[in-house]
Amino acid sequence: MVNASLNWASINGLLLFLWGLLATPAGISQVIFYSESINKNEDRSEAFVFKLVYKVLQILGRFLGSLLVGGILFFQGWRLDPILQIGMFLMVLMYIMESANSVLNDYMKWRRNRKK
Numbered sequence: 001m002v003n004a005s006l007n008w009a010s011i012n013g014l015l016l017f018l019w020g021l022l023a024t025p026a027g028i029s030q031v032i033f034y035s036e037s038i039n040k041n042e043d044r045s046e047a048f049v050f051k052l053v054y055k056v057l058q059i060l061g062r063f064l065g066s067l068l069v070g071g072i073l074f075f076q077g078w079r080l081d082p083i084l085q086i087g088m089f090l091m092v093l094m095y096i097m098e099s100a101n102s103v104l105n106d107y108m109k110w111r112r113n114r115k116k
Contacts, residue, residue: 008085009077012092013070019096020066023103027059030106033113062099 034052073088
């Protein structure tokens, strides 16, 4: 049996789910440009490779975490007390605001690299 209702937690779940779907392509494009610069022998330093691995793990975490937590909130959020729903709303809002800077930077780098 699936029980879902439209409340703050369900709306947060939908926002988080959609944010995970929107943030992933920008991150993937940035990883592609990082890996292309490695293939062109521009920079093969250890720090650059660690940065690439960190970026891949960050994208996977953002994608899988957002989808998983968003789905849980959407389907099970009706069980939360109103205070917890507001707390989840604030936490999701802060997560989106914090990761928006990274996503926008990835998008701007993608556009700048695409023009070259």
